[in-house]
Amino acid sequence: MLDFKIFIVEDDKWYGGLLHHYLSQNPDYDVTLFGTGKECLAQLHRKPDLVTIDFGLPDMTGEELYGKIKQAYPNLPVIIISAQERITTAVNLLKMGAEDYLIKDENTQQLLWRAIIRLREKQSLHNEISELKAELKTKYDYSHSIIGKSPALQAVFKLIDKAAGSLINVSIAGETGTGKELVARAVHYNSSRSGHPFIPVNMAAIPKDLVESELFGYEKGAFTGALNRKSGRFEEAGSGTLFLDEIGEMDLNIQSKLLRVLQEKELTRLGGTSKIKLDFRLVVATHKNLSEEVKKGNFREDLYYRIVGLPINLPPLRERREDILLITQHFLTAYCKENKIPEVRVSPAAREKLLDYSYPGNVRELKSVVELAAVMSENNIIEPEDITFLSGNSQNVDAVLNTELTLREYTRLIIRNYLKRYDDNVLLVAEKLDIGKSTIYKMLQTGEIEGA
Numbered sequence: 381m382l383d384f385k386i387f388i389v390e391d392d393k394w395y396g397g398l399l400h401h402y403l404s405q406n407p408d409y410d411v412t413l414f415g416t417g418k419e420c421l422a423q424l425h426r427k428p429d430l431v432t433i434d435f436g437l438p439d440m441t442g443e444e445l446y447g448k449i450k451q452a453y454p455n456l457p458v459i460i461i462s463a464q465e466r467i468t469t470a471v472n473l474l475k476m477g478a479e480d481y482l483i484k485d486e487n488t489q490q491l492l493w494r495a496i497i498r499l500r501e502k503q504s505l506h507n508e509i510s511e512l513k514a515e516l517k518t519k520y521d522y523s524h525s526i527i528g529k530s531p532a533l534q535a536v537f538k539l540i541d542k543a544a545g546s547l548i549n550v551s552i553a554g555e556t557g558t559g560k561e562l563v564a565r566a567v568h569y570n571s572s573r574s575g576h577p578f579i580p581v582n583m584a585a586i587p588k589d590l591v592e593s594e595l596f597g598y599e600k601g602a603f604t605g606a607l608n609r610k611s612g613r614f615e616e617a618g619s620g621t622l623f624l625d626e627i628g629e630m631d632l633n634i635q636s637k638l639l640r641v642l643q644e645k646e647l648t649r650l651g652g653t654s655k656i657k658l659d660f661r662l663v664v665a666t667h668k669n670l671s672e673e674v675k676k677g678n679f680r681e682d683l684y685y686r687i688v689g690l691p692i693n694l695p696p697l698r699e700r701r702e703d704i705l706l707i708t709q710h711f712l713t714a715y716c717k718e719n720k721i722p723e724v725r726v727s728p729a730a731r732e733k734l735l736d737y738s739y740p741g742n743v744r745e746l747k748s749v750v751e752l753a754a755v756m757s758e759n760n761i762i763e764p765e766d767i768t769f770l771s772g773n774s775q776n777v778d779a780v781l782n783t784e785l786t787l788r789e790y791t792r793l794i795i796r797n798y799l800k801r802y803d804d805n806v807l808l809v810a811e812k813l814d815i816g817k818s819t820i821y822k823m824l825q826t827g828e829i830e831g832a
């Protein structure tokens with residue numbers, strides 16, 4: 381541990397020596413004694429972690445010295461030690477930011493000792509908080525997670541900033557895999573609600589008859605199988621952000637219940653009677669054109685106007701081709717880092733092939749394509765024949781089968797694609813593939829496959 385530097389300013393040599401001796405018992409403390417305020421000021425450039433000053437000094441008052449120290453180093457903690465109790469001075473100095481005010485008596489050393497321990501605890505908490513804040517900031521600096529320089533994406537970045545700076549509802553539209561959830565997260569983690577939860581709910585992934593209990597929660601005994609009370613996703617969002625993905629899939633009955641919740645900002649759990657106050661911010665996403673859905677009668681018009689808020693439209697990847705190679709590089713770098721393999725490059729002909737394709741599965745598809753190509757590449761260079769486009773026709777299936785992966789690699793590929801398709805819902809994927817969920821958990825745990 382680094383030394384904790386303490387300056388003691390005390391003109392009474394005997395008393396100063398006593399404090400010096402007492403504090404020096406802690407080997408972490410580097411203690412220096414000064415007889416006058418001037419001597420102390422001359423040495424402040426040594427950056428002490430704490431100064432204790434005797435109130436009655438020969439060359440200046442304690443208040444004067446305090447003022448000068450704070451002027452030079454506003455954050456340097458100062459403890460005042462006074463021969464008599466001067467309540468008003470003490471209160472004034474504490475108000476001005478002095479760390480503590482101790483009276484000289486037989487307990488002073490112990491009180492000082494404890495004050496220093498408290499101060500160090502406070503400082504270490506403070507440092508921890510600053511580090512966490514910095515970490516959070518870099519983590520959600522979305523320019524590192526949402527890659528792209530196309531004008532269309534730059535316009536989206538501007539809207540993310542606008543949305544993050546206000547509490548207006550946000551509706552994100554875009555084809556599957558265009559990054560709607562990434563945008564929702566960027567809005568949340570850059571907003572004033574970032575310290576609260578971000579709760580994503582995919583309306584397409586919840587079985588119809590479970591939607592209500594999932595969103596509203598329930599009381600014990602509300603229905604057969606409700607063995608304990610459970611809070612719903614609305615409540616879990618607290619003062620954070622509720623992200624309703626695929627809102628276009630919500631059926632009309634739930635739509636009217638959602639509308640009521642948004643109007644009243646409160647809900648009653650299933651089987652409950654008491655009202656629970658809500659405070660979440662709503663962000664929704666859809667791959668459908670909601671205003672068209674309103675016209676067709678599939679989506680309530682009043683709800684549409686409530687949720688539309690600030691609309692953000694994510695263009696498909698084929699309409700921002702200038703982003704394809706940038707995103708490719710981003711995924712390749714991440715892939716090589718994760719798998720601890722040397723950098724893999726893309727040959728010019730392979731680049732052409734990547735640029736020539738239409739990506740119906742958008743960025744999500746590009747990610748799978750790039751990762752598979754990295755697996756298939758020889759000598760750390762991706763050539764056109766290493767690239768297989770996955771979206772759906774039999775020709776593509778043939779192409780995948782012709783890549784001669786091992787059974788284990790095919791398994792990884794399939795599970796990973798299913799996890800992406802079903803938003804990392806392990807239980808659903810296990811059910812669809814008719815395999816044990818523990819197989820998937822194990823592969824996720826060992827890093828053999830990664831979630832979306």
Ligand SMILES: Nc1ncnc2c1ncn2[C@@H]1O[C@H](COP(=O)(O)OP(=O)(O)OP(=O)(O)O)[C@@H](O)[C@H]1O
Binds near residue numbers: 526528561562832
């Ligand atoms: N611009 C981008 N830069 C880097 N990664 C991206 C970008 N856009 C999307 N991705 C990645 O693509 C994948 C799909 O993104 P996301 O889940 O946000 O899409 P979505 O539009 O919400 O999809 P869906 O409609 O299917 O739910 C994720 O792995 C995400 O990290």
